[in-house]
Amino acid sequence: MLILGAGDVRSVLDGAEQRVLAAVRESYELHALGRTSVPHSVFLRFPADTRNRIIALPAYLGSGTAVAGVKWVSSFPDNVAQGLDRASAAIILNSMRTGVPEALLEASAISAKRTAASAALAASTLLSVNPSTGVSLVGCGLINFEVLRYLRAVFPSLDTATVYDLDRGRSESFATKARSAWPTLAVDVVEQPADALAAQRLVSLATTATVPHLDTAHCRPGTLLLHLSLRDLTVASVRSSVNIVDDADHVCRAATSLHLAEQETGSRDFIASSLGEILVSDVPYVTDEQRPIVFSPFGLGCLDLAVADLVRREAVVRGLGTRLDDFLPSGAQVFA
Structure with a gap:
């Protein structure tokens, strides 16, 4: 068993935006071509607890070197008030030769970066004719910070960010961190979500909302909303928009706005x-300049596998991680 901790994973992923984007793009294309298996995610919830959950995302990705595994990811929103990360995750990768588990990866960075790469890929695809130079970020947590990083990777001209969070202090901290990471980036903190929605024609929604609370009335015509948290937009806003998803069967469940x-x-x-x-049509997407466009990705497990496999292979080349040679029973075949 190869065990890759948070430091190992981050050492591979830091600065690897283009490789992650390529892996996520290939995964989406393989999924569209029917070369994946992505069962419905399993939600573990708790009696008398509507906020916290742990989700299992099993998947198979039929790439050049096929990979199978599962992500086990928790979301405990109250962690934020205690100075902890809202989400934590681990990924197990299994051998396609013997089925045995062969790698265990700390997956919080994998999960965040594949989400951000998915959002940036959607933005660059759906705004290909008219790239964005600014973005509004509603929700000032780890996910939107990674979204900002990946949007700058696909839109080199992006020079402005408008940020909003229910907690003004989080907005200010986010802005300070963003200005430090990208000194040429202009960051504006606004007081109301409507101000953020109106400020830019590219908007990323990454909140902990459990019920719809935003509409698109304040958006500019043709605004692209990256609806990453899936439960922000009202049903009326969804119905009046052009809706792009990652997988309709997955996204229309679990009380999402689309469900x-x-x-x-x-x-x-x-x-x-x-x-x-x-992506597989190879025809540039033409944006509807009158209606909002909403991209709602449920977050397919095959995307996590694509990034996890990228990390594992690079870690093996670099000699990263810890090997437990006695983790598996005698006679089991392990990754080499």
Whole structure:
């Protein structure tokens, strides 16, 4: 068993934005081509506790070197008030030859960066004709900081960020950190979510909301909303927008805004396409300049596997991690 801790994982992923973007893009394309297996995520919830959850995301990715495994990710929002990360995660990768578990990776960075890469890939694909120079970030946590990092990787001209969080202190801390990371980036902290929605035509929503609380009335025509937290937008806003998803079966469940829209309408006709379908079509996406475009990614387990496999292979080359040769029973075949 190869064990890769947080430091090992970050040493591979830091500065590897283009490699992560390429891995995520390939995963989306393989999914659109039917070369993945992504069962529905399993939500572990707790009696009398509506906020906390732990989710299992099993998946198979049929790339050149096939990979299978599972991500086990928790979300405990009250951690933030205690100075802890809201989410924590681990990934197990299994051998496709014998089925035995062969690698265990600390996965908080993998999860955050694949989410950010997914958002940036969607933005660069859906705004390919008219790239963005600014972004509004609603929710000032780790995910939106990584989104900002990856958006700058796909939009080198992006020079402005408007930020909002319910906690003004978090907004200010986020702005200070962003200015330190990118000294040429102009960062503006606003007082209301409506101000953020109106400020830029590219918006990233990464909050801990459990019920819809935002509408698109304040957005500019043709605004692209990266609806990463999935439960921010009202049903009316979803229905009046052009909706792009990662996978309709996955995103229309667990009380997401799109699930609520499906329940209200009795169909999924409000979903225009998936990102993978657009990528494999090889035809540049033409933005609707009058209606908002909403990208709602449930977060497919095959994306996590793609990034985890990238990390594992690079770690083996560099000699990173800890090997437990006696973790598996005698006779089990391990990754080499």
